[in-house]
């Protein structure tokens with residue numbers, strides 16, 4: 001029961017299960033896991049794929065011969081297990097050069113270097129079969145506004161994205177670019193803080209169809225926003241290219257907790273939304289085991305993320321199939337043809353008729369039965385129904 005299988009499309013990053021538990025106050029608590037070892041373990045657990053930053057696989061400064069050896073071992077592990085690499089991304093945050101931004105650094109040398117690193121990561125990903133390229137602008141932010149940088153960064157960021165898309169096109173790579181917003185951390189304020197701001201940016205790019213979102217549960221939650229609503233908007237706009245699943249307490253540092261471990265109800269409605277939407281991309285867990293854990297805890301964490309997702313999927317299906325829920329929803333969405341005929345696309349005639357409209361008094365006194373509906377959701381979650 002609840003056994004993950006590749007067709008569920010669960011993925012983890014090398015940096016997630018490989019997280020060594022460093023935090024701003026404390027040193028590493030776990031050993032680095034070799035990338036090929038991670039592949040074998042994830043495959044055993046039933047995952048579909050493994051994602052990576054350039055530097056997760058090939059640490060900065062690796063000599064060419066060693067690079068080839070790492071790649072050979074990694075590809076062999078992929079071949080042995082059938083695990084995929086659906087997504088890659090460049091690490092544009094660790095190098096000290098990126099301390100005041102990478103693609104939006106005030107130093108054009110740094111901007112050029114960040115772009116070079118991105119192009120090389122596009123090459124690496126193409127070699128591994130990746131089709132999603134994530135851009136997470138974690139260092140594209142500020143603590144100090146005296147620079148007047150805020151109005152300038154958009155052009156730099158936009159140019160860099162256009163450049164990457166055109167490079168990928170020219171190379172014949174089949175990438176879709178997934179932009180990942182976050183309100184803060186590591187910068188005091190990141191310039192593209194929310195799903196809404198990222199969606200707005202996409203409309204200003206040269207090749208908007210190549211760009212979509214990689215929203216993360218923890219990031220919208222840090223901003224006090226409703227992740228389910230953010231994902232729904234991205235889906236409705238055809239822009240959900242990838243998703244980072246994890247959990248988070250509001251008003252805290254970026255916790256990247258095990259999926260479903262904190263906001264169970266939001267996780268439930270997220271799975272409900274995703275599964276009903278036809279989204280067929282990876283379900284990526286961008287989370288890591290608690291710093292208290294040893295390696296056994298890491299694999300328990302990974303199993304837990306997938307298991308919780310599958311349990312919630314079953315619960316969501318039972319909730320939607322519940323006759324009481326169905327009856328409440330039928331009453332909720334009124335389908336009276338009279339007002340419906342006045343809505344939709346504009347016409348002069350409709351406008352005239354709308355001006356004559358008298359709202360039935362019942363619309364003011366009606367109840368929406370949301371207490372009943374929500375209680376049913378809670379009871380499904382608590383396991384006493386369905």
Ligand code: GLT
Nearest residue numbers: 015089134136180216244286
């Ligand atoms: C980093 C960040 C994540 C991003 C990753 C992609 S790296 O761990 O916290 O949210 O998805 O660069």
Ligand code: MN
Nearest residue numbers: 216218254256
């Ligand atoms: Mn995060």
Ligand code: MN
Nearest residue numbers: 180216244286
């Ligand atoms: Mn993420």
